Amino acid sequence: ADPNVHRSSTFAPVNIAVIKYWGKRDTALNLPTNSSLSVTLSQDDLRTHTTASCSPKFTKDELVLNDEDQDISGARTQACLRELRGLRKEVEAKDGSVPKLSGMALKIVSENNFPTAAGLASSAAGFAALVRAIADLYTLPSSPAELSRIARQGSGSACRSLFGGYVAWKMGTEKDGSDSAAYEVAPASHWPDMRALILVASAEKKDVSSTVGMQATVKTSELFNHRAEHIVPARMTAMEECIKDRDFATFADLTMKDSNNFHATCLDTSPPVFYMNDTSRAAVRVCEAINTRAGKAICAYTFDAGPNAVVYYIAENEGQVAGILKSILGGKMGWNSLQGRAVQAAEMPK
Ligand code: PMV
Numbered sequence: 001a002d003p004n005v006h007r008s009s010t011f012a013p014v015n016i017a018v019i020k021y022w023g024k025r026d027t028a029l030n031l032p033t034n035s036s037l038s039v040t041l042s043q044d045d046l047r048t049h050t051t052a053s054c055s056p057k058f059t060k061d062e063l064v065l066n067d068e069d070q071d072i073s074g075a076r077t078q079a080c081l082r083e084l085r086g087l088r089k090e091v092e093a094k095d096g097s098v099p100k101l102s103g104m105a106l107k108i109v110s111e112n113n114f115p116t117a118a119g120l121a122s123s124a125a126g127f128a129a130l131v132r133a134i135a136d137l138y139t140l141p142s143s144p145a146e147l148s149r150i151a152r153q154g155s156g157s158a159c160r161s162l163f164g165g166y167v168a169w170k171m172g173t174e175k176d177g178s179d180s181a182a183y184e185v186a187p188a189s190h191w192p193d194m195r196a197l198i199l200v201a202s203a204e205k206k207d208v209s210s211t212v213g214m215q216a217t218v219k220t221s222e223l224f225n226h227r228a229e230h231i232v233p234a235r236m237t238a239m240e241e242c243i244k245d246r247d248f249a250t251f252a253d254l255t256m257k258d259s260n261n262f263h264a265t266c267l268d269t270s271p272p273v274f275y276m277n278d279t280s281r282a283a284v285r286v287c288e289a290i291n292t293r294a295g296k297a298i299c300a301y302t303f304d305a306g307p308n309a310v311v312y313y314i315a316e317n318e319g320q321v322a323g324i325l326k327s328i329l330g331g332k333m334g335w336n337s338l339q340g341r342a343v344q345a346a347e348m349p350k
Contacts, residue, residue: 002055002057004055004056004057005053005054005055005057006053006054006055006099006101006104006137007051007052007053007137008051008052008053008133008134008136008137009049009050009051009052009133010049010050010129010132010133010136011043011047011048011049011050011129012043012047012048012050012125012126012128012129012132012161012162013040013041013042013043013046013047013125013128013161013164014040014041014043014046014047014114014122014124014125014161015038015039015040015041015124015125015157015160015161015167016038016039016041016196016302016304016310017036017037017038017157017160017302017304018037018038018039018239018251018254018255018258018300018302018312019035019036019037019038019232019235019236019239019254019258020036020258020259020262020302020304021034021036021156021157021169022034022210022214022217022224022227022262022265022266023214023215023217023218023224023228024156024211024214024215024218025171026175026177027211027215028075029079029153029176029177029180030076030152030153030154030155030156030177031171031172031177031180032156032169032171032180033171033218033224033228034171034227034228034232034233035168035169035170035171035232035233035236036157036160036168036169036232036236037166037167037168037169037185037236037239037240038157038160038166038167038169039165039166039167039194039196039312040160040161040163040164040165040166040167040188041196041343041344042343042344044343045113045114045198045343046113046114046125046198046343047112047113047125047129048110048111048112048122048125048126048128048129049110049111049113049129050108050109050110050111050126050129050130050132050133051108051109051110051133052106052107052108052130052133052134052136052137053106053107053108053109053137054101054104054105054106054107054137055104055105055107056104058104058105058106058107059105060105061081061105061106061107061108062105062106062107062108063077063108063109063110063130064107064108064109064110065110065111065112065126066110066111066112076127076153076154076155077130077154079153079154080127080130080131080134080150080151080153080154081106081134083150083153084131084134084135084138084140084150085102087135087138087140087142088101088102088138088140089102091138091139091140091141098139101137101138102138106134108130108133108134110126110129110130112125112126123154123155123157123158123210124155124157124158124160124161125158125161126154126155126158127151127154127155127158127161128151128158128159128161128162129161130151130154131147131150131151131154131158131162132147132162135147135150144162144163144182145162145181145182145183146181147162148160148162148163148169148181148182149177149178149180149181152169152177152180152181152182153177156169157169159180159181159182160182162182163182163183163184164184164187164188165184165185165186165187165188165189165190166184166185166186166187166188166190166191166243167182167183167184167185168182168183168185168236168240169181169182170182170183185240185243185244186243186244188344190243190244190246191243191246192344193314193315193316194312194314194315194344195312195313195314195315195318195322195343195344196310196311196312196343196344197310197311197313197321197322197325197343198308198309198310198343199283199308199309199310199311199325199329200308201277201279201280201283201307201308201309202277202279202306202307202308208273208275208305209305210304210305213266213269213273213275213305216269216270216273217265217266217268217269217273220268220269220270221265221268221269221270222268223264223265223268224265224268224269227261227262227265231258231261232258235254235257235258238250238254239251239254242254248297248298248313248314249296249297251300251312252291252297252298252299252300252312253297253300255300255301255302255312256287256297256300256301256302258302259301259302259303263275263276263303275303275304275305275306275307276303276307277307279307279329280303280307280308280309282329283301283309283311283325283329284301284309286324286325286328286329287299287300287301287311287325290320290321290324290325294317294320298313298314298317298320298321299311299312299313299317299321299325300312300313311325
């Protein structure tokens with residue numbers, strides 16, 4: 001290995017929100033219009049692996065994702081790089097003997113083991129991994145909360161992928177975003193039998209990016225104001241409580257309602273934005289039927305900015321939930337690639 005090349009690798013997991021982030025009050029800093037809450041999924045299944053390296057020989061910053069060169073001139077990526085370099089400069093100023101890595105170009109190589117930009121939270125894992133890999137390379141003393149504040153500027157939902165288990169992103173009130181970061185609501189071990197089934201209705205790139213979609217909603221939907229001001233604040237409190245109580249029926253009820261409310265604000269946008277399709281709605285109907293048959297909510301669907309469903313359930317109900325979803329949707333409903341995979345809620349790697 002070239003002794004002039006400094007290198008560090010890390011993994012970051014995907015998180016899937018049960019109270020959705022949708023809307024920015026500051027687009028430059030990625031400050032949200034409401035708080036949100038998610039579950040971090042096992043990185044054995046869905047994760048980004050990222051290696052960050054720097055060397056005096058590198059000529060310009062570069063990012064390669066799944067073997068393709070990416071444009072990193074965008075303000076979001078630049079904000080993350082600028083903040084991390086600034087923190088490295090502080091380390092270098094304190095200790096004159098450490099190498100001056102902040103002045104070297106960076107090479108970042110990332111790989112996702114799931115479809116990119118198909119509404120499977122790829123940007124969340126991507127920016128979380130990028131920030132952690134560079135923070136490790138720079139041996140920054142930063143806490144996960146500080147790194148989450150930086151990752152937030154790359155992609156809002158990325159701030160939640162710096163923590164394992166059950167994670168909230170507090171919207172904060174400061175203009176500079178200094179109090180808009182993620183925190184752990186409960187570790188994965190608190191409710192270890194939580195499972196998520198990922199149903200891939202389409203692995204194609206979504207047609208309206210979350211940034212474009214959410215700002216159209218903020219501008220044109222009146223329903224959105226009601227969601228941000230009243231619905232979400234009440235749900236955040238209720239969701240934290242039911243996680244603490246391991247009350248799945250309430251967790252499921254809030255999760256499904258919040259997904260539907262978020263997609264209702266998309267429909268209320270002018271022109272309307274459709275992320276769910278016929279296949280998504282078939283999954284909703286099957287989940288509702290499973291819950292009716294069980295006499296209580298034993299599964300909870302949720303949809304991000306795309307048609308793919310994530311269905312949460314408790315391990316003991318695996319047969320009733322995953323079994324039925326697979327048998328009904330697997331063949332008939334045009335799921336050309338049903339990848340029903342049960343993944344676990346997970347802690348962050350040490
Ligand atoms: O982080 P972004 O900008 O890709 O936005 C993600 C928005 C949703 O996935 C739809 C909701 C969420 O809270 O993750």
